[in-house]
Amino acid sequence: MKEQKTDLLIIGAGPGGLGAALYARRSGLDFIIVEKNMAGGQIINTNLIENYPGLMDNISGFELAQKFVEHCRKLDIEIQEYFPINSIEQLENQPDFSGNVFRSSGEDISIYSRAIIIATGAKPSRLKVRGEAELMGKGVSFCATCDGALFRDKVVAVVGGGDTAVEEALFLTNLVKKVYLIHRRDELRACNMLQCRAKENEKIEFIWSSIVEEFMGNEKLEAVIIKNKNNGKSMKLDVSAVFEYVGWQPNSELVKHLVDLDEKGFIATDTTMKTSKEGIFAVGDVRTTPFRQVITAVADGAVASMYIDKYFMEKG
Secondary structure, X not given: OEEEEEEEEEEOOOHHHHHHHHXXXXXXXXXXXXXXXXXXXXXXXXXXXXXXXXXXXXXXXXXXXXXXXXXXXXXXXXXXXXXXXXXXXXXXXXXOOOOOEEEEEOOOEEEEEEEEEEXXXXXXXXXXXXXXXXXXXXXXXXXXXXXXXXXXXXXXXEEOOOHHHHHHHHHHOOOOOEXXXXXXXXXXXXXXXXXXXXXXXXOEEEEOOEEEEEEEEOOOEEEEEEEEOOOOOEEEEEXXXXXXXXXXXXXOHHHOOOXXXXXXXXXXXXXXXXXXXXXXXXXXXXXXXXXXXXXXXXXHHHHXXXXXXXXXXXXX
């Protein structure tokens, strides 16, 4: 097994990890950044980014992610893509290191570092109802940008009421015949601008105060059963696809034995992105935060790298 040594290991190359890498380079830190998939994170699946400062023209999440990556490469930052880290452990009395030492192991390599930034993001939550698992990829999807074109001129449904759900419903109206927007509450949580657009769009029909009970179909999704929470009545909707946007689950498994997590499994940090374990920092969607946006993830990364620079100076 090969070994590498560095001061800082950044795990994850979404907006948070890439922001951390840029500021780590500015601080002159010795670091490595790895990503188990393609660099860019969840935003590569986002159709449109409208709220990133300075980018007034329409830009897709994939395009914005590429700009982040290009910026890193301009600063000679090598992003090691398709590089999964399988475990992290704290070590003691390691040569060439002072203070905490962490060993992060992949398939054929171990990386030793004095500090780690966890920027592993989050994955979509599932409804966990009958038929969902069996019809995953056969009409049940978590990415309208990825799969929407497969259902051109069909009737589909979106489940959720936040920004992402409404954004993806609006995107789908460019492709499909009709979109049912199913929400468990009687009003949306999305920002006012998105709400107005959705309510003005004739292709979107709102189904309020309702939850999904069952997905129906054999080889592919054919219908969904929904239940009204107020009157208890169930109804069947004939749809070709359902796109779920009902929250997120943190990818915090790597450090759940090392750091404090909140009740939902997100990593607890202070305002400097420090976790409960000295030397481990967390940024972006994987940490407890009131907002999960591209701009806040990038800012988290910048804050973490600047405080890690101070951390190293204090430790010597």
